[in-house]
Amino acid sequence: TKKIIIAIDGHSSCGKSTMAKALAKELGYVYIDSGAMYRVVTLVALRNGWIENKVPSKEKILEGLKDIRITFKWDEEKGMNTTFLNGENVEDEIRQLEVSENVSPISTIAEVREEMVHQQRENGRNKGIVMDGRDIGTVVFPDAELKIFMTASPEIRAQRRYLELTEKGQEVNFEEILANVEGRDKIDSTRAVSPLKKADDAVVLDNSHLSRKEQLEWTINKVKEII
Numbered sequence: 001t002k003k004i005i006i007a008i009d010g011h012s013s014c015g016k017s018t019m020a021k022a023l024a025k026e027l028g029y030v031y032i033d034s035g036a037m038y039r040v041v042t043l044v045a046l047r048n049g050w051i052e053n054k055v056p057s058k059e060k061i062l063e064g065l066k067d068i069r070i071t072f073k074w075d076e077e078k079g080m081n082t083t084f085l086n087g088e089n090v091e092d093e094i095r096q097l098e099v100s101e102n103v104s105p106i107s108t109i110a111e112v113r114e115e116m117v118h119q120q121r122e123n124g125r126n127k128g129i130v131m132d133g134r135d136i137g138t139v140v141f142p143d144a145e146l147k148i149f150m151t152a153s154p155e156i157r158a159q160r161r162y163l164e165l166t167e168k169g170q171e172v173n174f175e176e177i178l179a180n181v182e183g184r185d186k187i188d189s190t191r192a193v194s195p196l197k198k199a200d201d202a203v204v205l206d207n208s209h210l211s212r213k214e215q216l217e218w219t220i221n222k223v224k225e226i227i
């Protein structure tokens with residue numbers, strides 16, 4: 001069977017990475033979480049004080065960008081990717097609400113996107129890859145053989161994120177998470193550079209009322225039509 005590129009885009013917290021991971025596992029493909037890369041840049045900016053009141057200093061971030069090396073390592077036991085910043089495991093830190101609250105403004109910076117897109121394309125050179133994000137089907141891999149646009153209602157997405165964070169022992173507030181999910185949707189969909197939108201040739205998957213298993217089956221069927 002031939003190896004393909006699978007692009008999964010969609011709104012914040014709608015289960016893209018959960019699905020992408022399961023799909024990659026099923027197919028024996030590489031999984032890359034493009035959002036984790038924007039989160040790493042945000043983490044570095046926060047640590048260095050390059051963001052004030054949610055406003056990133058573009059100059060400082062672009063200056064610092066060249067010292068950021070992002071790598072992933074597949075954790076077989078957990079069935080997930082671990083994200084590294086210059087060799088340091090930052091997987092937990094990049095998922096914290098503070099990073100979520102500052103990542104969207106940073107991802108509006110064109111030069112940051114250019115660098116991330118470059119690295120993402122490198123990862124896809126040999127195909128056999130599932131990548132999730134906001135602009136994978138539209139910008140990163142416009143020729144991807146399968147493009148999926150995932151979504152679910154904001155309340156359902158916030159509820160899922162709430163459970164995920166509380167299960168990790170983080171103290172979080174539902175309203176705050178809902179505001180974050182809706183706020184990120186707004187910035188991501190309206191930004192000038194590579195806004196979140198469905199690629200013309202993407203298939204839509206609204207998973208508001210689908211189980212993980214049902215979503216995976218739906219997607220595997222789409223893959224089978226191609227390979």
Ligand code: C5P
Nearest residue numbers: 034035036038103104107133134135184
């Ligand atoms: O996917 P995740 O929610 O972790 O992504 C975090 C943020 O990174 C998004 O809200 C969006 O602002 C940005 N992002 C992006 N382009 C991508 C992936 C993520 O702009 N391909």
